[in-house]
Amino acid sequence: MAYVGTFSPNHSLLFSGTKHSLQYPASTRRGVVVVVRAESMTTEKLGIKIEKNPPEEKLTQLGVRKWPKWGCPPSNFPWTYEAKETCYLLEGKVKVTPSGSDESVEIGAGDLVVFPKGMSCTWDVSVGVDKHYNFE
Template identity: 80%
Template sequence: MAMEIEEKMGIKIQSNPPESKLTQLGVRTWPKWGCPPSKFPWTYSAKETCYLLKGKVKVYPDGHNEFVEFGAGDLVEFPKGMSCTWDVSETVDKHYNFE
């Protein structure tokens, strides 16, 4: 079965990846980060891959009126150099890794 990876404005999202994929990436050993509902700008100085344990987020990449939405159970990849605004609607808890 092919893994469904959606790419929108450079952000890649894989919903509910299998535990085998998370193990392969070492996700459970990555550091954790969380934040309450809030809105803030962010620029990625390196490629980041993150896995949301909980929460719901809309990310608005700079220069776009559209947003990318993801939440608990999603594996998300942000390209190096992307500037965007995070709009957190539900408290986030995630594992993350910078390359």
């Protein structure tokens, strides 16, 4: 994900509703477009690891684009992971609720997700999924 910024009259950079000051001389500010890449962020909840916006270098290193693909339309179904799965969602939006939990984890397009071996859960797919996946 990238954000494009513009300079305000007081020579600060404005993007996503946030003001960021830059230290460039006024002569270099005119006509400049600044692009800021959102950093990757990894979290773990209920045993599910989610990395949002992983860098392309990481996806290449893992060989994600060579993994098989799987997809499904909006639906709700139980699933048990007989092996650890790492997947990268190209499209979709899903709420995953581990068995025995009242909480769920939301995943979506652009997420690199790791599900642990042995996890039983329910997938609630609100937007059709297209993903690359790899079982270990």
